[in-house]
Amino acid sequence: MTTATAGREVTYLEAISQALDEEMTRDERVFLMGEDIGPYGGAFRITEGFQQKYGEWRVLDTPLSESGFVGAAIGAAMMGMRPVVEMQFADFISCAFDQITEVAAKNHYRWGAPVPLVIRAPFGGGVHGGPFHSECPEGWFFHSPGLKLVAPSTPYDAKGLLKAAIRDPNPVIYFEHKFLYRRIKAVLPSEDFIIPIGKADVKRAGSDVSVITYGAMVHLALEAAELLARDGIELEVVDLRTLIPLDKEAIYQSVRKTGKAITLHEDNKTGGIGAEVTALLAEECFDSLDGPIMRIAAPDTPVPFSTPLEEFFLPKVSDIVAAAKKLAAY
């Protein structure tokens, strides 16, 4: 367990851990549920030391039973608790799909009972996880009114968005990218802060082409921006941070400025969030566009295991550079 210490760099993973720890200390209604999160500290060790600090019931090891424990979290949330559920891997969220989409998402709409629930879903590829440990399942839930979806890309956003998710009165799925866990570090403020849900963030300002992205792909876009700057092309990197509710204004503002848009994600291309952003831009920013909207995404296959296959599958910096150059030429 790491506590907030001013001046020290923390990883994305530690930022998540800090957010959980601070929220549990701040609000005794907050409790954790999931597989192997107790003495073991979770598959990724995010809750290491939590059970000693908060006890067996507030850091509750569950049976291997995603539908069961998400359902239980919904019940506890309705009774005024603030459950935070850990999926061991986001891929296993499919077992709880029904509870999330039919019960949690529709509850308040149907009969007015809020479900203040957070589901943490370690997602994404680049870690040799294969078809069952690398998925990006956000697309499934993007189409389920009543849920909020967030996907931070930095330790700062990871901490602030998790705190905001825990304090939100609605079910929030928190997509945390496994590839970023130990690779991205930052110094965080020592005081309490949140990142409001529903607010995108321009991670790099630029005047020529907008890249609209989230999660680990933000870092790919930033790398591409460095390379493109040498050729005089200024990329603007818009990090959505929240997928539902989408910060449409931030997207429009960027594209109205640059007139060129690339959507970028690691999820499959068809029906992905990039497709929705593209449609929104066609509806709302048609007059500002100076070129076609381009989508960079994973192909429509499961995430493959073997290194050359996974490398082929995942979007690359070179894809972004090529797309941006093509657009800049319009």
Next chain:
Amino acid sequence: MEVLETWKTVKRADLLQMYYYLRLTRALEDRITALYRQGRIVGGVYTGNGMEAISVGYASALERDDIIAPFHRDMGAFLVRGITPGEVVAQYLGKRTGPTKGKDGNVHMGDLKRGVIGFVSHLADNLPVATGVALAFRLRGESRVVVTNTGDGGTSRGDFHEAMNFAAVRKLPVVFFCNNNQYAYSTPLGLQMAVKDVVDRAKAYGMPGEIVDGNDLAAVYLAARRAIQKARAGEGPTFIECKTMRMHGHSEHDSAKYVPRELLEEWKKKDPILKAEQMLKQIGYADENTFREVGERVTKEVEAGVEFAEKSPLPEGPETLNGVFATDEEIKP
């Protein structure tokens, strides 16, 4: 124990109160069925005709602060918890005064203020939810209990098993009822499960279970009371299988030709209201006059409810957009 002897162990006032709810439930659902036949109901009608003793029995065994997560044939439980006939009919008519303001229909309703978790169509989904309600009680050290119910068909879903297992592992204060009415839509028990009694399923989770006559109000009530007491004392969950029979079709559009006539004839004699009246008379707690008075009272209440619902406004189209998300104010402690 003799049936009559068990009835004698329940207080007269409690029995008469439950008898009233049996009658109110029957009268309300009969009236809704009649409205359906006249084409005045929006959507489907699923009744608990012949099964009223189960939901009236378990709901009556609870304290005010307890919670129910009912099933689609549990009208009695909604009424015992204080949802009014007017609200129920309004719900069926899609009116704004129903518990879901027109967002959902028939028994898909709930109200946290009255301790009712909204029913979800997806069968058995509310069982894990009920374990979470119990978990909240356990986490806060409250001596509250939640009762949930499922059909025989619902016990084949994974969520039933996940809920039973979790509740048993953590000894949560939840009571699982099952109304075994021998059919799930058209599917008979033998095609639903290979175990003889649904209660056999409880053994797999190390959960105590019992079988009761679901048409015997006092038997259901007493079994519920015992299980609730145990749960409240921290001794964990119980599974209670109520043997009963679905006397109407799956819903009112279903003629249920697949149910043998003789089976229905046989169960008609075991009607829970008839049985309650026989017992109340035998103990001397009530007579034909009482039954007639209760009948008149519930008819009046149901008619007032229908009138209220019919006079209530329909929601306006744009209300569709309300309520997708909860606001911060709603979860202020």
